[in-house]
Amino acid sequence: MSEKYCVRDGFNLPDEFHGHPGGISRVIMGPDVQQTERPDAVNSARLVIHTNEYAVGGDSGHAHTHNNQEQAFYILEGTMEVTVGADTYEAGPGDTVFLPRNVMHGHRNIGKVPLKFLFISTILDE
Numbered sequence: 001m002s003e004k005y006c007v008r009d010g011f012n013l014p015d016e017f018h019g020h021p022g023g024i025s026r027v028i029m030g031p032d033v034q035q036t037e038r039p040d041a042v043n044s045a046r047l048v049i050h051t052n053e054y055a056v057g058g059d060s061g062h063a064h065t066h067n068n069q070e071q072a073f074y075i076l077e078g079t080m081e082v083t084v085g086a087d088t089y090e091a092g093p094g095d096t097v098f099l100p101r102n103v104m105h106g107h108r109n110i111g112k113v114p115l116k117f118l119f120i121s122t123i124l125d126e
Helices: none
Strands: 022-028 047-054 070-077 080-084 086-091 097-100 106-109 113-124
Touching: 070 080, 080 097, 086 097
Parallel strands: none
Antiparallel strands: 022 047, 047 113, 070 097, 070 113, 080 086, 080 106
């Protein structure tokens, strides 16, 4: 595989803060994401992937929606409580939670250890 299409060690790239209290995100793939501050990121047309780490008690801030994205969380370590619409789930390693377009959602680390997960999203036409 060409290095041009491969991001190595995504959880050790420079920390980014995306407005989620107690959370660190690292953008590894997305539209026009390869920049000076993200030289290892891979540009894509619609697919977005972030690595995420939330400290114990870290959360997404206010519940919110996205009108131009479908999203999913894939849990690697720890325990997440995530609300999607009227439903609340407890998700752990190996679990995936889908966040449909225009559906209110929010999440937080309810475990006793840091929460690690992949944020996967696709940009939709409006």
